[in-house]
Amino acid sequence: MPKRSASRLPVVLRNPAFGAVWIAQVLTQASARMFQVGIVWWLIQWSDGSERGLASGAFLAVSTLPAVALAPVVATVIARNPYRTVMAAAAAGAGLIAAATAAWAYTTPLPMGLAYGAALLLAGCQALFDPCLTTSVPVLVDDADIEAATGFELATQSLAGLAGGLLGPLVVDAWQLPGIVAGCAGAHLLAAGLIGVTRFPATSVSEDGGTSPAPDQADAVSAAPRRTLRRILADLPFIRAVLLCFTAANMVTTAVFVVMPMYTASVLHEDGSTVALLEAALGLGTLAGSFTGGRLPGRPVTTGTFCLGLMAAALAVPGLVADRTAYAAAMAVAGWCVGTIGVRFVALFQRLVPTADKPGFFAVMQSLLGATFPVASLLFGALGDQISPRTLCLVQAVGLVPVVFALWWTGTRGDASAHTPTRETATVGDHTTATTGGGAR
Numbered sequence: 210m211p212k213r214s215a216s217r218l219p220v221v222l223r224n225p226a227f228g229a230v231w232i233a234q235v236l237t238q239a240s241a242r243m244f245q246v247g248i249v250w251w252l253i254q255w256s257d258g259s260e261r262g263l264a265s266g267a268f269l270a271v272s273t274l275p276a277v278a279l280a281p282v283v284a285t286v287i288a289r290n291p292y293r294t295v296m297a298a299a300a301a302g303a304g305l306i307a308a309a310t311a312a313w314a315y316t317t318p319l320p321m322g323l324a325y326g327a328a329l330l331l332a333g334c335q336a337l338f339d340p341c342l343t344t345s346v347p348v349l350v351d352d353a354d355i356e357a358a359t360g361f362e363l364a365t366q367s368l369a370g371l372a373g374g375l376l377g378p379l380v381v382d383a384w385q386l387p388g389i390v391a392g393c394a395g396a397h398l399l400a401a402g403l404i405g406v407t408r409f410p411a412t413s414v415s416e417d418g419g420t421s422p423a424p425d426q427a428d429a430v431s432a433a434p435r436r437t438l439r440r441i442l443a444d445l446p447f448i449r450a451v452l453l454c455f456t457a458a459n460m461v462t463t464a465v466f467v468v469m470p471m472y473t474a475s476v477l478h479e480d481g482s483t484v485a486l487l488e489a490a491l492g493l494g495t496l497a498g499s500f501t502g503g504r505l506p507g508r509p510v511t512t513g514t515f516c517l518g519l520m521a522a523a524l525a526v527p528g529l530v531a532d533r534t535a536y537a538a539a540m541a542v543a544g545w546c547v548g549t550i551g552v553r554f555v556a557l558f559q560r561l562v563p564t565a566d567k568p569g570f571f572a573v574m575q576s577l578l579g580a581t582f583p584v585a586s587l588l589f590g591a592l593g594d595q596i597s598p599r600t601l602c603l604v605q606a607v608g609l610v611p612v613v614f615a616l617w618w619t620g621t622r623g624d625a626s627a628h629t630p631t632r633e634t635a636t637v638g639d640h641t642t643a644t645t646g647g648g649a650r
Contacts, residue, residue: 220350220357227349229407230296231361233400234342235368237300240307240396241335242373243380245272246466247389248324250378250484253470266467266590270583271325275333277583280576283337288568292345296338297404303334304397311394314387324386331393336579340571346559347567348409356503356556363499363551371496374488378470378481441566442573447619448558451510452577454616455550458517459581461608464589465491465524465543468605472598476531483533487540494541498548509553510620514613516546521609528602 221228245268252265287295310327313319342362350358380388442449473483505512519542526539562570589601 220354221361224350224354224358226407226409227346227358227361229403230342230345230349233296233300233403234338234362235372236396236400236403237303237335237338239368239372240393241303241331243377244307244328244331244373244389244393245269246374246377246484246488247381248328248377248386249466250470250481251381251386253474254381262467262471262590262593263587264590265470266586266588266593268325268328269466269586269590272328272332273579273582273586274329276336276339276579277576279333279336280572283340283575284569284572286337287341287344287572292341292348293404293407293409295341296345297401299334299338299341300397300404301401303331303338304394304401306330306334307390307394307397311387311390314390319386319390327390334397336575340568340575343555343571344567345409347564355559356552359556359559360499360503360552363495363548363555368492368496371489371492374492375485377488378484382481441562441569445562445570447622448561450619450622451513451554451616452574454513454612454619455554456577456581457615458609458612459578460585461605462520462524462543462547463582464585464601464605465540467586467589467593468598468601469540471593472527472536472602476527476598477533477536479533486533486537490537490540491544494544494546495548495551496544498545498550499552500548501545502549502552503556505549505553508620509557510616512553513550514617514620516550517609517613517616520546521606521613524602524609525606526602528599528606531599 221231248268249265252268253261306327310319310323313323346355346358346362376392377389380392442452469487470484473479473487477483502512523539523542523546527536558570558574559567592604593601
């Protein structure tokens with residue numbers, strides 16, 4: 210195929226190995242999301258009315274604990290093992306756990322303690338898979354494709370929200386929990402098989418059949434001194450400030466997954482199809498943001514500030530207007546903001562963080578952002594048992610306002626987008642700070 214024609218192909222076709230791994234991520238995250246949304250909807254429907262908010266919030270909190278607690282372990286595993294081996298093992302482990310849970314659920318009613326335990330183990334496997342994929346992007350694609358590949362990678366989150374959010378409540382209404390767990394098992398095992406048969410580019414084949422970084426990358430990474438996660442963030446002041454802003458934003462935005470089912474049941478008085486509609490709107494919006502965010506003009510901090518402000522306005526809509534269509538439209542706008550912010554900043558991080566630090570950085574990024582989810586789930590779940598879901602929506606909107614000003618202030622101190630290193634000047638193992646253009650692919 211002529212070079213000119215090849216350059217017009219989507220990034221997943223220009224880089225087949227990345228396309229295969231991206232599909233695997235869609236499968237794993239969509240099935241995990243289906244499991245979470247389905248059980249939360251089941252809890253909202255069948256738990257005691259005075260405790261359903263706390264029960265659903267506690268379940269979502271349990272589902273996110275591994276990403277927070279295992280960050281140092283995840284960073285070490287990714288740094289010391291072939292990327293393909295790590296991702297295939299994580300997907301296969303999740304598939305086997307889900308298969309065992311499904312077998313139990315089909316023979317006898319699934320105890321809630323077992324459902325919580327399965328969610329914890331599945332989340333542990335996903336906590337290993339996700340940062341490993343993010344770290345492997347520069348190996349899977351050409352340098353010019355990093356931002357496009359990041360958009361496809363982040364689109365997985367929206368696809369998971371779309372597919373899992375659609376299927377979760379509907380499967381619970383139709384087949385209860387056994388159907389969800391069986392689907393989760395099949396998707397994870399399929400993802401593991403897909404990664405297992407994919408050959409990574411620019412890699413060498415290890416004795417166990419896995420892959421490892423190219424020799425020049427491996428030598429540079431091994432030659433660079435290993436640093437603690439705290440030191441990594443300490444040497445990246447601009448990125449550290451941005452991460453803190455988004456961590457604060459996540460404290461209120463991620464509560465939407467607790468608020469949506471409570472709002473549906475208590476305010477709209479609708480069934481699982483409405484929860485599926487709202488999840489789909491959020492997922493489609495995020496998908497659109499993931500694909501269009503990289504094309505927006507302006508600095509990343511400027512774009513991020515605008516998107517956070519727009520998201521605050523969108524989250525306030527269901528608090529002011531109790532209407533199904535208005536709520537769905539608001540979720541679509543909020544999702545677009547999430548997708549846009551993600552693709553702009555993760556692509557920036559890919560270029561600014563030194564290669565030797567990427568395993569640790571992306572693990573700690575997931576840990577920082579994920580740490581808010583258990584807290585937000587428990588807090589808003591408990592509040593949902595005391596106040597109206599419409600009031601919770603307004604609390605979310607108001608909570609984002611100070612974060613908007615904090616991110617804007619961070620941008621006035623210096624935006625790192627102007628200092629993105631070029632391919633010629635950036636070197637593997639360079640430990641200069643983000644504000645001075647350090648870091649490399």
